[in-house]
Every structure is written in structure tokens, then in C-alpha cells.
Amino acid sequence: MNDLSVFSDPRSVAVVGASADPAKWGYWLARGALRGADRRRVHLVNARSAVIEGVASVPSLADLPEAPELVVLCAPAATVPDVVDQALAMGSRGFLGITAGIDQIHDKPGLERRIAARVQKAGARIIGPNCLGLYDATHRLELAWGTFSPGSLGIISQSGQLGLEIAGLAAHAGLGVSRFVSVGNQVDVTAADLLGDLVHHEATKVVVLYLENFGDGRELVATMARLRGAGKPVVVLTVGASDASRAAARSHTGSLTSSLEVVAAACRAAGAVLVDSPAEAVDLAHLLHGSPLPHGRRVAVVSDSGGQGAVGADALSRNGLSVPRLSASTSALLADFLPAQAAVANPVDLAGAGEQDLNTYSRVVDVLLDSREVDAVVMSGYFGCYGADTPELAARELEVVESLAGAVTSHRRPVVVHSMSHDSEAVRSMRAQSVPTLHTIDAVARSLGLAASLAEHPGSRPDPVQVPHSEIGASADYLTARALVESYGVHYPGAVLVRCGDDLPRATAQLSAPYVLKAGWIEHKTEVGGVAVGLQDHAAAEDAFQQMHARLGDGDYVLEEMDRRPDVVELIVGARRDRAFGPLVLVGLGGIHAELYQDVRIALGPVTEAQAMAMLGSLQAFPLLHGWRGRPAVDLPAAARVVAATSRLLAENPEVLEAEINPLRVGADGAVAVDALVVLADTSTKRLCGVPLTGATP
């Protein structure tokens, strides 16, 4: 990646298109730029003369006493190409392209990209065009519409206004911004570049990223993993939950969106986390900013109101967290100093004791964190309001805040507060001291659930994978597919190739009945009657072959042993390549379930067996695998090995576009694949047909 420092702390800036009219963008950008005038030279350029905040503009770049390092382009679209060429000739190193519609005004499709090429050739860089600007708190670089308050949140957004919404919600919740970049059309500098630049941006502690298209998704995953490694988790927002948003994203950025499930899988792989909305992003950023992650899902709820405690427990449980009953000894420790009416099992209801003595809050939290029976504590209700409502209590409330912050630091477990006060001295003090405080229990519960997911996915740089030769493919015949999957250690029943009736006696002799006969060269065999099951003996096999051959003609038929084990669960295991994120692996319950109940899990491939076990464990159907209604549990590790193997198959063979086992029959004594579909890139079909057939397996 090239040096992007010109976009963080340029020695000089020129705003081309500066305006004195507060209704115009040129005014806001000029005003913002001038706020950094004690740190750098700020020049204003306008064809007609203008005076902004007491500073006069010059008519053209040529009238400046120096080449500005960074040029802000907010002049009319018609003038932009010339301005860029002029600045490059002077020696400018960076451009911030605000102006939109350059291609359209000039009626020259691709003009923006050609400008970018000229910029790059001159050793300079350009952000945008069609961006809303950037802000850097550390270097007092304010080149955007809107007003920012300094803080620790980094925002990189493909939609400028959505980025502003995130910044606004953050400000409303008392969270400032370290750096904001609206990436616009990304003709040169990409969101991934700007994201990577935040790894060493000291003020940034958490990043919110809004993207609609992911370009080289694998590289983006690597960058997000680097940020996570640097202790700066990335919160990702995207679109694609509805047909309408997918169509909209396509039309306004001209790019295809990846499916949400794929983006979620990519985030898990990177140690990042996908959220649904700007508000969720900001609430979570609040929690991640300075607070330790919860290394588990057990949460204690503390409230001075039974109702709020119960509502809190429900909210946490809806977000995948548990509110476990405390042990008798921990409950006894609490009962020791709480009134008789207090609830001490979890949720903990102080029953008025908090109001009587504010220290009760921190004493209870201490006991809970000491117990090691919970991974986080949520305080819900009136705390944060005491000092504001009763000034006599203000100082004591702040002391309790200190105690809470101390407890978080010493136990390295989060204490998250839902306060009925949106903003008070106590609330601000908590936020400043790693005790995240939000205004609704919904926000607390949702953020804590997401933070727990983040802790479960520490992220790592993905393995490099080869790109397929072609995106167009064709199905391999059944035996080839089977052989390839089998070569990754997946068990299949014995099988023998049968080309004509004469091959059958050898086949039935070599295999154990009952048999299955398959028309191996046909992709959708079942639909055309190309599968006959439950053939009890040679005669039945003979009969089935004659009938099928009469209907389907010559071809590579396969006679296979039939897996008849009882108490077997059928899974679907698949892998495919995503255009942006590369190999993906999928597992779900077979039959109607994957489709009707969307009970599938997707991960970026390749996955380890442990990761595959976690995928299986998070299926809604997991109880079915784990010993359903008294049946024996199935061999989960065997199923996980198949998932991992299928993911490796895709990652290691760029010519394989897709592989699917449907169903994989998993019983107490192992997993047996009874079908295989492999789609090969057109160019490589021939080569792979050379994979040797293992023939009958024991």
C-alpha cells in the first residue's frame, strides 16, 4: 500500500470551490479546513472572489504561493479534470474528490478512472470522487460536511451520509470520532486501503465500516484481522437483507453485493462482527471502546427494580446470553448485606438497598465478579440518575463509578450499565472509565451478545487461496466427483462402474446387498428416475439396470452399496467460491430443513475440524445430533472431519468451483457420504477426470 499520510496530516491544503454561501458544501469544507490553520497552511480557491471566516480566496491554483499537498475538489464537475492536471503539474500529492457526476457532466464514461490513472502515474493519490469528505481528530483535519467531536471511533463509509449518521448517533451517545472517511467512488484509494491505514492510527480504538461491495474480500478479511490483532475490532455494516436493498446497491454503486451470510462468515473469520444498523454499530462500538470482551455468555443482572431485572434477563437471553442461577454460596454472600426482600439468585434485585446506600451497587458487582460464575455484569435501571435527581448523592455516585471502573480493571470482565439517564455526570464518568453505559436495555443486551461473539472469534489472517481458472463450470460425473471427495478422506459405500448388463454380475459379487443403482453421468439423477434404491439382490439389480438402461440409454452407471444404518441424521455439506470472499463451506440439516428453516452454517474456508465442530454445534438442529429423545448421539467428530475436508478440497483445487455431499449420513458409528456433486471450471474438466477411482471400499 502506498503512503496515505497526505490524507491524515498534510502540510498544506487547498479547497478548490470554497464558497461563502452557508448552503453550499464549499462553505463547510472551507470552514472546516480553516479550523486546522494553526497546524497547516490553508488556501481557498474560487473562480469568483470570496471571503470565508475572514480569509480571502484566490481565483486559481496558479495564484497560490506554493503547491498545496492536498487539494480538496469541490468545484463544479466541469472544471475538475483541469484542476487535477494543474495541481499535478504543480506537485500536489493528494486529492479529496467531493464533486460528483464528473463522468456524466463530461458525458465521458470512465473519465473519473482515467483521472485516477493520471494521479497515480504522478505518484499522487485520490480519495473519491463523489465522497463526503474526511475528518482526522488527531491532526485537526476537518474536510467534511458536518461537525465532529474528537474521540476514538474510526468510521470508513461507502455512503457518506450513512457515515455521518453513524457519527451523529455516536455523538448523541457521548462517543467521539478519531477519523472519518467517506470513500466515494473509490477510483484509487479503496475502503480497504483506508481501513489498513487505521492499524497504526493511534487515536482509533474501534472501527465502524460501511460497505456495499467488497472488492477483494479476502484482502479485506486480512486487513480486518490485522486491526483486530492491533486491539481495534471492526464493526461491519452492509446491505443485502432484502431484494430491494440488493437492487438499490447494484444501481447506485454499480456493484453486486455479497450475501449477508457470506459477509457474516467473512467477519467471523477476520475477528470482526457484522451488525444490522447504524444504531447497533454505535452501541457496540461503545461497549468495545475500552471495555474488556466477555469471554463467555454468562451474565449477572443487577437492578434496584424487580421488573427491570426481569426485563433485563429476557433481553439478554434473546441475544444469546444466559443469566445463570448463582451458586448458594455466592447468593449467601449477597444476602449477607442485602435486605430480606432482595433477590440474590440472578437477576439480583437490590430491593431498595441501592437507594439506601449507593455503595451497595459496587459491593454487589464485586461479589459477582469475584464469584467467577459470570463473564459479565449488567446493571440496569436508576444508577446514573441519583446524583442528577438528588444533588446530595452526586459525589457518592461518582465514587461508586470509580469502584466499578476499578473492578472492571482488576477482574478484566465487563460491567455494562443500562441507565435511565441518557446523559449525566455519572453516566459521562462511566463512559470515560471503561464502564460502557447505554440508554436502553435492548442496546446493552444486543451489544453484549455481539461482544461475546467477537470474543469467540479472535480472527486470523486467512490462508492465501488460488483463484479459479474460470467461473463457468460443468458437473463432473458421479464417480469422478466421488473419487475426488473420497481422496479427502470422506467415506463412501463400495461402488463399481457398470457400463452394460455384463458388468453387473461382477459388481453384485464384489459389493454387499442391498444395492443402489445410479445413472452417474446425469447431474439431477432423481428427477429423471436415474436412482434406484433398496435393490435386495442380484436379480433386483439386474431388473433395475434393464429398466433404467431402456429409459436412459448407455452411460456410466454406478452400482453402490446402500447405507442402511438406523438412527442416522442426514446432513448437507457443501462448498463453493464467492466472487469476493473465495472458498466457503456450508453445513446444515438435510431434507427440507436447510431450505425451509434456513438452518445452515456458513464459514470462510478452509476450516479446521474444531471450527467445523463449532459450526455443527450452532445449528438449531444440534439437539438432533446430540442424542434426540433417547437415541444415541451421532459421531460428531466424523461429521466435522467431512466438513473440514470439503472446505480443504475447495481451497486446494482452484479448478473446483463447487462441491456438495447431500446427504451425508451420520450415525453413532461414523459418517458416510451417499452422493457427490462437483462442479469443475470448464478448462480443467479433462485434467481432473484423471483422478483414479478407488472402486469398492470395505
Add this chain to the structure above:
Amino acid sequence: MNDLSVFSDPRSVAVVGASADPAKWGYWLARGALRGADRRRVHLVNARSAVIEGVASVPSLADLPEAPELVVLCAPAATVPDVVDQALAMGSRGFLGITAGIDQIHDKPGLERRIAARVQKAGARIIGPNCLGLYDATHRLELAWGTFSPGSLGIISQSGQLGLEIAGLAAHAGLGVSRFVSVGNQVDVTAADLLGDLVHHEATKVVVLYLENFGDGRELVATMARLRGAGKPVVVLTVGASDASRAAARSHTGSLTSSLEVVAAACRAAGAVLVDSPAEAVDLAHLLHGSPLPHGRRVAVVSDSGGQGAVGADALSRNGLSVPRLSASTSALLADFLPAQAAVANPVDLAGAGEQDLNTYSRVVDVLLDSREVDAVVMSGYFGCYGADTPELAARELEVVESLAGAVTSHRRPVVVHSMSHDSEAVRSMRAQSVPTLHTIDAVARSLGLAASLAEHPGSRPDPVQVPHSEIGASADYLTARALVESYGVHYPGAVLVRCGDDLPRATAQLSAPYVLKAGWIEHKTEVGGVAVGLQDHAAAEDAFQQMHARLGDGDYVLEEMDRRPDVVELIVGARRDRAFGPLVLVGLGGIHAELYQDVRIALGPVTEAQAMAMLGSLQAFPLLHGWRGRPAVDLPAAARVVAATSRLLAENPEVLEAEINPLRVGADGAVAVDALVVLADTSTKRLCGVPLTGATP
């Protein structure tokens, strides 16, 4: 219901336990009471003398010049019984019991209830004790901790502090309160009484109800339906989504909670709506306050940012709403006055045109409402910020608000705004004019989804149902159960009672093979091998009978025809009585699905066939019923008739505690029940055994 007017507008109030110490409740209640001093006489009582806001207290009620109509009890618990007796002797008509722990202090369990009995005997009423007070904006009655701003939201809460949280969130979002009552221990006046009282409370337009236990749920449903009928929808919040909250609610109110699914069903029946949190309640109340309900789920999204439009479409779709593509003619109408880069399909992206001319917003909304292609319009983004950021635009922004409000009025369809401004003149103006405006797109989408549900469930007073003689029951034998279900028009295969081997020939002759043999007197037949299926002929039936008889001994065996139709979907249909809400009916996909994927729908019984159709239509498994992968659709009306019949069976037979058909086999040519379980109240088992067996059916 008795007259509760003393709790709305008493002619005189005495606060017993008034205090000059701002850290004490007695101070807040006295101060609040005095705010109504120009409307009623306010007396302060304190054993030691106190001066509050310039008003001196008297030592005892006896020192007052009159009997106060309403007495606020916030004196120490030890003194409360005497204060009540004294006030009753003087002729007081109402008590507001703030003080908690009266039973405990006196160590007399049941004392509070005995006090209530004395109050009732004297023709007076008491709210609480252990309540947080009440507030009535219309009558300037402020008898609660906290500060309220007047408005149109009624709040009835079993948890005082949760009620205050709701009021606080409402105030933060610009929504005032018409009436607030914390119901406390409900020893006399119940939440349902207070709810009923709001039907004629003019200022109240929407009600939020928080309850943990529902007492006579059927009566509550009737009250909520009356409120809905009066144009005042009720938003219900309760607990019970987690084991922890159920245990907590049990311990702090000593009452069992109803399951959330049951409460949700009760709300639908009443035309009320269940929400998950105080914030959801307030957001929805915002939307319901004055705005028309969306009579459908089609929504158009309008934004000046492509990103916000796409995020909005996703949020709406996550909340069960659709963002349909607009027709070519409507899109053309929009394209006519929008710039070329604008998106006109839905979401509608103004592409800067909103900023250029604010009237664009109202013109677009007009076109969308005129089209009748959507049931609601959501505006998401910058609108509401223009005037605040650029004072030159303030007046024009307010004009657009007027246009939007006019469009809502004339089209009777909601326009809901997500504004990046939390609070501005334009935002306040929209809120005042039936254009609900919220600060996050999440809140807009969730509230609109809930409002659409509300429109789908207009609510009606439930039919009265008889209470069962006993809650303890026993299973009826299979033929009795079958006969009872059959008497409601549910089809069963032919069946014949078989007591001994000699009965078999007649049975097999009368029925068509294949047969099923069942040990009819055993409840869990399958578990003990009491069901044999697929008996192809008389010999097989004979054989099965001998084997089963050898194992299970004498009993009422049943030989039944076997339903072998292909392409059948198995449903589970059940009905049972809830302690609070009475008869419930349930339908779901049979097999593992109901349990594993919780794919069941519950409704308050009895339901009509149309309501049963709607239940089936909302199953996740609905596509399976509707013609799955080219199969014929099943006979849905037949399935709906069985659901409705089962619900009537429970409603009309108080001696039936539970009835279940599992499975009901539904094919293209009708629905056939192949099992029946009926649990009868112990006292009535004998009587019902007289239901005649219909014997073989054609």
C-alpha cells in the same frame, strides 16, 4: 367496576409522611401534590413538623379541617394500618399506598389484604401498597416520584420503576404522559381496573401496560379490546422469555407468569400488541399516537442517500414488511422531476434533489401515496436537520412538514420519518402533526412492523368460556378421545374395538387393509410398543394382536384403517387451557419441527376457520403446504376446519383440559386425523365416556 374517580381528580389530598428532605419519597410526593394546589386542597401530614415548598405539615390526620378524599400513604410501614383506619373513620374515599413491606414490619402475613378488605367494606378503594404513585395530566394530580410532562400516553405498570423508565424514554423522544399508575401489590384496585378506567380518559390516546401476572386474563383481554374499540391501542410488555425472568417474577410478585406465546396470542385476540422492551413500547406508542395504521405491509422508502435507503429497506424487511418495486408508471412519475441519477424503483433515492429543493420530499411522498402501491412511506435520513444546519432552510422545511401531514390526513396512510436529528423544530413539528419521527431506522422499522400486525388484528371481546371443574385430569382412552374429536367433524379412518382375538375377523372384514393396531387404553402407546402399523392383511393383524396381547395383556385394542395417501404433510393440532387466558389452540408442522424449530402458532380459542387459515399461513413451514417442489398443494381449508373444531371442542367442554391430534395427515384431498389424545378433568371422566363410538367410517 367501582368508581375510581377519586384517583383521577380528588377534591382534596393528604400526603401522610410528607418530608422536607429531598432524598425522601415523602418530599417528592408532597411537592408533586402541591403542584395541583390550585385545583384541590392539599394537606401535608408528618408526625414531626415539616415545611415543604412553604406549606407546613400537621402532625396527624385528626388535625386536618376536613376528611381528605384521597390519602397518600408514605409514612413508615408500622403506622400505616392505624392511618388507614383513622382516615376511613373520617370518611376518606381513596388510598394511594406507597409504603412497602407492611406485612413484613408487622410480621403479619396477609395484613395488607385485611387492610384492603376494611377499605372496601367502608366503600373506599386502595391502590398499592408498594406502588410508586400516580400521575394524571388532565387533572394535575402528581403523586409519584419523578417528573412527568403532559401528553397522550397512558402507562399502567406492575413495576413502578419500569413504568418510570417508560415515561422517561417517552419524554426523551418527545412524547408526554396523560396518566401513569404504578399498581403495586394490587390488594384492591387491579391493573385491569385501571386499564378499564382509561377507556373514557380523554387525554389518553395510546396505552403501555407492563404486567408480570395476568390474573383473569380473559377479562383483561376484554378490557384491552374495549380500549382498542375506543381507538386506544394497548402496547403490552411482560417478562418470561428466560428461565431467570420467570423465576424472578415468581419471587418478587409471588405469581406465575404466563408463557410469552400465550400472552402474544391474548394480545392478538384483543387487538393489542406485545413488545419486548420499554424502548420498543415507546417507539411504537409514538407511531400509534395520532398516525393511521398501515393496512398492509408494503412500504416505500425515500432517502437522499442510497446507503440509507438500502439500510432502510433491509430494516423493514427484517421486520416483516416488504419494499416492493414500484410500477413503471409510478417510477416514471418520479423520474419526471428527479435527477437522472435518482433511483425511482423503491427505495427511492433523491440523489441530492432533496437538498436542492426541500419540496421534493413532499412531492415524492405524494406520488407514492397516490399510487396506492404502498401502505406506508418511510423517509430516512437528513430531513429534520436542514433547518437546524442551515437557518435559511428552516421555514421551508416546516412548510414541507405541513404538506406531509396533509398527505397523511388525506390518504389515511402513515408517513414515518427516521431523522438524523434527535430533536429539532421540524422534528417536533412532525411529531405534533401525526408524522411520527424517530431517531433510528431500527425503531421506525420495528414500530411499523408492529403497527401492521396491529392492523391485522382488530381485536374483539372474547366469548365467555366456562371454567373447568378441576385442573387435574387423566387421559381418556383412545376410542373415547377419537369419538369426541370426531363429533366435531374431524375425519378419522374406520376403526373397530377389539377386546380379544375373536373380535378380529369381524374387524378385518369391516375395514380395508392395511391396518394399524393400537393399545387404545395406553397414553404413550408408541413407547411401549403399543402401535403396529402396515398390517397388510388379516393374518398380519392376527399376528400383531397376538404379540401385542402377550406383552401388554387385556385391554381395549383398536384396529384402524391406515391412511396411506402419498404427498401428505403431517401437522400437530392441539388445544389446552391456560390458567389465566383459558382455551388456547395450537397448530404446527408435525415430527421434530414443532419442537426443534418452534414452528407452531398459538391463538386464544375458539378460532374461526378464517383465523385458523391465517395461523397456517404464518407457519414457517407454509411453503410445504402450498405446493412444495412441484407437489400439489394440500387441502388447507380442511386443515383449518380441524384447527377451528379442536378449539371449539375445548371452549365448549369445560371438562376437557387438553386435546391433541398428532399427527393430522393433510393431503390434496383432505385431512385425516390418525391419533387423538384428550385429557379430561378428573371429576368428569365418567360422564364423557358416554360419548358414542361412531365405529367404522366410510
